[in-house]
Amino acid sequence: MRQYSYYLHFSLLKISILVLFLLLSQNTITQAQPKPVQPYTEIPLGSIKPKGWLRDQLVIMKNGTTGHLDEVYAKVKNDNGWLGGHGDGWEETPYWLDGAVPLAYLLDDPAMKGKVTKYINWTIENQRPSGYFGPITKEEREKKKQITPDNCAAGEDWWPKMVMLKVIRQYYQATNDARVIPFMTKYFKYQSQALKSCPLGKWTEWAESRGADNVMMAQWLYNITKDKSLLELAERIEAQAFPWSNLLGSRDWVMNAAAQQNNEKWMQRHAVNVGMALKSPAINYQRTKNEKYLNDLKTGFTDIMNLHGLPMGVFSGDEDLHGNAPTQGVELCAIAEAMYSLEEIIAITGDIQYMDALERMTFNALPTQTTDDYNAKQYFQIANQVQISRGVFDFSLPFDREMNNVLGMRSGYTCCLANMHQSWTKFASHLWYATADKGLAALAFSPNEIKTKVGASGTEVTIDEATNYPFEDAVNFSFSMAKDVAFPLRLRIPSWCKEGVIALNGKELRKHKGGQVITINRTWKNSDKLTLQLPMQVSTSNWGKNSRTVERGPLVYALKLEERWEKETQKEEGDYFNVFPKSDWNYGLVLQTVKDPVNNLTVNVVKPVGQNFVWNLAHAPIEITASAKKIPNWKIVDGLARQPVSDREGIYKGEVSPTVEKITLVPYGFTKVRIVAFPVVK
Known part of the structure; x- marks a missing residue:
């Protein structure tokens, strides 16, 4: 018995050693395997020169606020903190530069290059000996304190520096300025030490909620210098930031965002934060090659668009994520940040889902939210927007002055006045990889x-x-x-x-x-x-409240309504525009159009895509004719056209006019007032 026991134990020991050897061998093999190469990388800024209608758009921006914000907006204009003054030292100057720098090099414009470079020069030349950079702080100015990792509390919030790092990266990609890499290396060494006593959330939640931008920059520098301490820094920042990868991968988060509009965890529902956070799982995957992060991104993006998606390709966010009803709004900053996140995600994942999403958002949601001269914007646009006016609407952030829907330079919060400039410029610089x-x-x-x-x-x-894409195939x-x-x-x-x-x-x-x-x-x-x-065929798609949207290729189409503009002034926010329709808007698409769009929608090319192109009704090159009937009881209430209720088949059961009329649809991006999510009628 003892001998049998001895041999049994000895055999088990040999098996255990063999299993351990195999496991160690397997781990060794796994570790030795090369990590997948990122499929795409950015083309140096300035290598791509926009032409045609896209260049026209960038020239409008250069002649408008993108080229002149520092001359027309007092907060950036006066005694700017990013030039050593007492003025704006927060996010708005870096936000503006984040679009103005690529614009200067896309257009190869000497005047704009000179304008933006002075901010970059000041920032680099005034880096502190410790590596800290940014506007002169109150502690430095008044108490003559030096900012070091041990005295990091004398510094200021991490968040605006994240934006300025993006600015300087673009400048480096365009110029190869030899000062940039040492500047960033020195700063990240400072940050690595300072985060131990001045964590990401020391000053505000903004840095915690947007830490992915910081991680992204540390990893970008690692790809140049191969300094492994940068990856350790990236891990530290990620650990102190909002856990966006887990949130996006968790269905509880997106469902709670749809259900709750209270003060609890509202920063996790803030649409601009979400737009920035979309790239967080991809950036974590870039560092770790852990497939879980790609799954988190896929789950989160799909869930967001299912529960909060609007026909023009973006999720609602006024300011919180707010469901998929066509009367919900979306903040312009959320579009700008979501576009940039998608551009980064595309490079890291190579997934066509995000390429398609970027295209839909850019050609539909983006153009409508600014004026022809790029001098005024809407803080929130609405999908079914039957008037642009002052009001509280159905926004989760109504704003006391009721200015979130109007078209004005300073309407709503001015973050979007500063941040809207990165949208077209970064899209243009990411046409190729x-x-x-x-x-x-x-x-x-x-x-x-x-x-x-x-x-x-x-x-x-x-x-x-x-x-002439997206208007031609x-x-x-x-x-x-x-x-x-x-x-x-x-x-x-x-x-x-x-x-x-x-x-x-x-x-x-x-x-x-x-x-x-x-x-x-x-x-x-x-x-x-x-x-x-790329042949473009008409189709319809289903959206919130069983509504239907007409599509052709990358464009969604909205009811063409002639516009009546009214200019007014509000004491705190200055001049702004209301826009009202001149004609009836309360139409439902006839059921046959939804069943057989190819044979019931007529595409008309009405004018060429010419020079001096502008995204407005006068320049819309394509129209689609559809059959529709009026819904008499669909009326404006509190400034909104709340969606008529339909049955499970998607049919509106209320009173409908017996008369079939022909309505004209134009690409959504050319409209200011419109219906894009139509009820369906028999």
């Missing part, structure tokens, strides 16, 4: 020209992208180079496109189903011409 195999990827389409180096030989190539690429060069070209075939057709030098090359990024790997020759055809 570089690929890990020394190629290029065109993942969003607009008229532009790119000049960069490709292939194993690093050959310079210029590609002219001639297109052809994207034409013309190649120029001094010698033949082999490199892969990746092209996105949007998910809304049933089948994209690719032609090379006039001959059909390939066809591909939508919803993928395809690769053309060949030796390219000077004067090659590649055409990507």
Whole structure:
């Protein structure tokens, strides 16, 4: 018995050793495997030159507040803290620069470059010996204290510095200024020590809620210097910030956000915070390669759009996430930040879902929320917006002065006046990405020209992208180079496109189903011409309250309403505009249109996409004609057109006019007052 027991124990010991060996071997193998390479990286700022309608938009911005905020807005204009003065030392100057810097280099405009560079120069040249940077603090000015990691309380909030780091990164990408990398290295060494006694939330919750921007910058610098302490810093910041990856991956969070509009955890429902936070799981994945983070992002983004999504491609947020009713609003800052998050997410994940989402948001939600001259904006836009006026509406932040819906320079909070400038400029600078195999990827389409180096030989190539996309379906690429060069070209075939057709030098090359990024790997020759055809078919989609939206390609369409503008003045917030419709808006789409949109919607190209392009009714190049009936009892109440109730089949059961009328729809981005989410009637 003892001998049997001995052999049993000895056998178990051998098995245990063998299992342990196998586990250790497996771990060794896992650790030895190379981590996946990020699929896409940013093209240096200035390599992409917008053309056509996109350049027209950027020129409008240069001539408007993007180019002149420091001249027309007192908070930035007067004695600015980011130039050593007593004025704005918070977020608004960095916010403005976050859009003004890329605009200066996209347009290659010497005057704008000079304007923005003085802020960057002051910031770099006035970095403290410890590495701390930013406006001169009260403790420094009044008590002559030096800011060090041991005396970090003499400093100020981490949050505005996160934005300025993004500004300086873009400046570096455009100029390769040798001062930038030592500047950031020194600051992050300071921050790494200071966070021990001055954590992210010491001054405000804003830094905690937006820590992903800080993590992103530390990891960007790591990719240049390979200093592993930067990854340790990224982990420390992540640990002190809001746990966005867990929140996005948790269905409880998004459901609670839909149900609650009280003071509890409102910063976790704040739509701008959410827009910034979307990139948090992707940035964590970039550092760890843990697939859990990608799953968290997928779950969170899908849930947000299901529970809070609006037809123009963005989630509600007025200021909190606020459900999917077409009468909910969305803050302009939330659009700007969500767009930028998607641009970062695309590079890290290569997932086409986020490419499609960026396109829909950009071409629909973004253009409508500013005036033609880019001098005034709405704090909150509404999907079904039948008037623009003062009021409290259904917003979770009504605002005492009732100015959140009007078009004004200072209407609502002025964060959006400063932050709206990054939206178009960063979109333009992310039309192309570089690929890990020394190629290029065109993942969003607009008229532009790119000049960069490709292939194993690093050959310079210029590609002219001639297109009127998203209004037309052809994207034409013309190649120029001094010698033949082999490199892969990746092209996105949007998910809304049933089948994209690719032609090379006039001959059909390939066809591909939508919803993928395809690769053309060949030796390219000077004067090659590649055409990507993306046929656009009309369809309808289902949104909040069983409403229906008409779509064609990347654009959603809204009822065309002639506009009556009224200018007024409010004491605290200055001049603003109300906008009212001149004609009836209370229409429901007839059921047959929803059942068979292809045969019941007529697409009309009414004018070319010409020069001096503006996103307004006068320039709308496409119209769609639809059949509709009026709903007499659908009226404005408290400034809103609250959605009529429908049954499970999506049909409105109340009184409907017997007369079928033809209504005209135009792309949503060209409207100010509109219906985009229609009830359905028989």
